[in-house]
């Protein structure tokens with residue numbers, strides 16, 4: 001009898017030890033909307049669109065699927081950023097209680113605000129291709145109306161590239177991207193062979209063949225699980241410092257006026273050059289360009 005009790009005690013202490021030594025795994029999820037299954041036009045993407053309210057639900061479901069997948073692979077802590085449009089798309093009451101959400105703008109680290117070196121992996125959900133890519137539903141980089149190119153150290157980067165570089169500054173790798181097949185291809189060419197969930201196939205800027213919302217969530221859950229399980233093998237995307245940003249505008253005047261600043265150079269009629277000591281300074285500069293106007297209030 002005492003032997004049984006002793007064995008039970010040993011087994012119990014082993015369980016306690018394993019619970020205590022289970023490593024913390026922090027995962028960051030940056031969520032955009034253009035790459036959500038079914039999204040093809042502005043009708044799904046903003047409060048004026050006739051399908052927007054339903055697509056907020058679909059976006060929330062895809063983020064939930066990524067959370068479930070990450071958890072199944074051992075994620076213990078998750079931070080989600082709502083990184084589309086007004087930054088207030090996700091239905092936050094539907095997310096688990098122990099998840100926190102970054103909302104609205106401006107924020108110095110943009111679409112990956114809150115990332116730091118304690119995270120193990122970043123997942124991009126609902127992403128789209130960059131403005132220089134001829135393929136992909138709603139291809140653009142940060143500002144479809146204003147930016148014609150964003151280059152870091154001479155390399156044209158989509159949002160996934162800029163955000164990967166910010167995460168890379170903290171030594172955190174990107175493990176997954178979800179969206180159309182063009183964005184997965186684009187991210188792999190820049191960042192290496194990360195997990196990709198292809199939820200639609202673009203037929204044009206405003207058209208695609210798409211999975212259903214349910215099928216898309218199933219795929220994202222599975223890919224997020226695989227991505228987080230293997231994130232230790234992935235390398236962060238690090239830029240050489242200082243980091244040179246070349247920002248090309250569709251119009252002339254933003255370049256003209258920004259070049260009044262002593263640390264901004266006009267590279268050509270449409271382009272300014274800014275040098276940051278690291279990519280975090282570049283991100284703050286970009287956020288300034290996107291959000292400053294003299295009439296800002298309050």
Ligand SMILES: [Zn+2]
Nearest residue numbers: 032128142159
């Ligand atoms: Zn975007």
